[in-house]
Amino acid sequence: MLRSKSLLLFSLLIMLIAVTACNNNEDTTSSEENSSDENQGEQSNEERTLTHEMGEVTIPSNPERILAPYLEDPLVALGEQPVAQWSIGDTVLDYLQPQLEGLPKIAWDLPLEQTINQDPGLILFSSPSALQNGTYEEYSDIAPTYVFSEENSSDWRKQLTQMGEILGKQKEAEQALADFDQKAKKAKASLKESIGDESVAFVWSSGEQFYVFENTRYGAEVLYNDLGVTQPEFIKNLPEAEAQWNPIALEKLGQMDADHVFLIAQDGEAGLEILKNSSVWQSTPAVENDQVYQMNEPSHWTIDGVIAHGMTIDKVTETLTQ
The missing domain is CATH 3.40.50.1980 (Nitrogenase molybdenum iron protein domain)
Structure with a gap:
C-alpha cells in the first residue's frame, strides 16, 4: 500500500515537472516572438541614406504617400500606388487607369502648393530637368526627395531597377524584368x-x-x-x-x-x-x-x-x- 502511494506521488511529481517545463517553453517562445515582432517593427521604421543625382537623401525603409509624376509605370509594376498621378490638364496616363483610377491629379511640373497639399512622404523626380517649378531644396523641405539621373531615366530597365532599390523591392524589380523577358521571348517566336x-x-x-x-x-x-x-x-x-x-x-x-x-x-x-x-x-x-x-x-x-x-x-x- 505504501509502495502504491509512493508510485502515485512520483507520477504526480513527473507530471508537474512536465507541465511546468511546457509553460516555460511557451513563455520563452512567446517572448522570442514578441522580440522578433519588435525587431521587425524597428526595421520597418529604419531610415536609409541613398546617393542620387542631387547628393544624398534619407528616406524611410517603407515609404508611404509616394509622389512620382511620370514614374507611375515602374511604381505600379512594383505593387505601389502613388498619392497622386501625373497629368496635363485632364490628360493622364490612360493605360494605367485600371490601377490609378480615382486618384487625384497633380500637374506634370509639380507646383509647390499642389505638392504640399498632397502631404507626400517621399517625392521622386525622373531627372534633374524635371525640376521645373521649384528648387530641389524647396521640395526637400516638403518631404525627402530623390532625383533619378538622366542615364537611369532614359533607360526603362535601369529606371525600374533603381525604383526597386529606392523602395527596398529589388527582388520584385528583378521578377518584373524576368517576366517581361519571358513574354518577349514567347512573342518573338510567334x-x-x-x-x-x-x-x-x-x-x-x-x-x-x-x-x-x-x-x-x-x-x-x-x-x-x-x-x-x-x-x-x-x-x-x-x-x-x-x-x-x-x-x-x-x-x-x-x-x-x-x-x-x-x-x-x-x-x-x-x-x-x-x-x-x-x-x-x-x-x-x-x-x-x-x-x-x-x-x-x-x-x-x-x-x-x-x-x-x-x-x-x-x-x-x-x-x-x-
Missing part, C-alpha cells in the same frame, strides 16, 4: 512564325502632324531588339533619335517601305483624314496591302516602362498573329 522577315513600323498621328518611331524610340526599341522584328529601310536610314521628337513631313512619310504599319491615333484625329486623302500615303506598300493597323490607345505606345512595353508586345502579337 511573330517569326507569323510574319517571318516582313518589316514593321510605328507611326503616331497627333493633330495634323505625324511622328515616326526611330529604332530606339519607345516601343520601337522593344519591337526591333526584344522581338527581333525586321526594320524597314526607311527606319534604318532615319537620323539618330533626339530628345525632342520632331514631326515628319507627309511627303517624307510617303516613302515608308514597311510591310506593316501600326498607326497610333485616337479616333477623330485630324491626321487620319489627311492620310486618307493623301495619294503619297495611299501608295505605300502597307496601305496597298491593307496592312495598316490603327491603334486607338496612344498612351502606352509613347512612354517607356515595363507595363507600357508589355502592352505593346501584347498588341503587336495579337495583331500580327491572327
Whole structure:
C-alpha cells in the first residue's frame, strides 16, 4: 500500500515537472516572438541614406504617400500606388487607369502648393530637368526627395531597377524584368512564325502632324531588339533619335517601305483624314496591302516602362498573329 502511494506521488511529481517545463517553453517562445515582432517593427521604421543625382537623401525603409509624376509605370509594376498621378490638364496616363483610377491629379511640373497639399512622404523626380517649378531644396523641405539621373531615366530597365532599390523591392524589380523577358521571348517566336522577315513600323498621328518611331524610340526599341522584328529601310536610314521628337513631313512619310504599319491615333484625329486623302500615303506598300493597323490607345505606345512595353508586345502579337 505504501509502495502504491509512493508510485502515485512520483507520477504526480513527473507530471508537474512536465507541465511546468511546457509553460516555460511557451513563455520563452512567446517572448522570442514578441522580440522578433519588435525587431521587425524597428526595421520597418529604419531610415536609409541613398546617393542620387542631387547628393544624398534619407528616406524611410517603407515609404508611404509616394509622389512620382511620370514614374507611375515602374511604381505600379512594383505593387505601389502613388498619392497622386501625373497629368496635363485632364490628360493622364490612360493605360494605367485600371490601377490609378480615382486618384487625384497633380500637374506634370509639380507646383509647390499642389505638392504640399498632397502631404507626400517621399517625392521622386525622373531627372534633374524635371525640376521645373521649384528648387530641389524647396521640395526637400516638403518631404525627402530623390532625383533619378538622366542615364537611369532614359533607360526603362535601369529606371525600374533603381525604383526597386529606392523602395527596398529589388527582388520584385528583378521578377518584373524576368517576366517581361519571358513574354518577349514567347512573342518573338510567334511573330517569326507569323510574319517571318516582313518589316514593321510605328507611326503616331497627333493633330495634323505625324511622328515616326526611330529604332530606339519607345516601343520601337522593344519591337526591333526584344522581338527581333525586321526594320524597314526607311527606319534604318532615319537620323539618330533626339530628345525632342520632331514631326515628319507627309511627303517624307510617303516613302515608308514597311510591310506593316501600326498607326497610333485616337479616333477623330485630324491626321487620319489627311492620310486618307493623301495619294503619297495611299501608295505605300502597307496601305496597298491593307496592312495598316490603327491603334486607338496612344498612351502606352509613347512612354517607356515595363507595363507600357508589355502592352505593346501584347498588341503587336495579337495583331500580327491572327
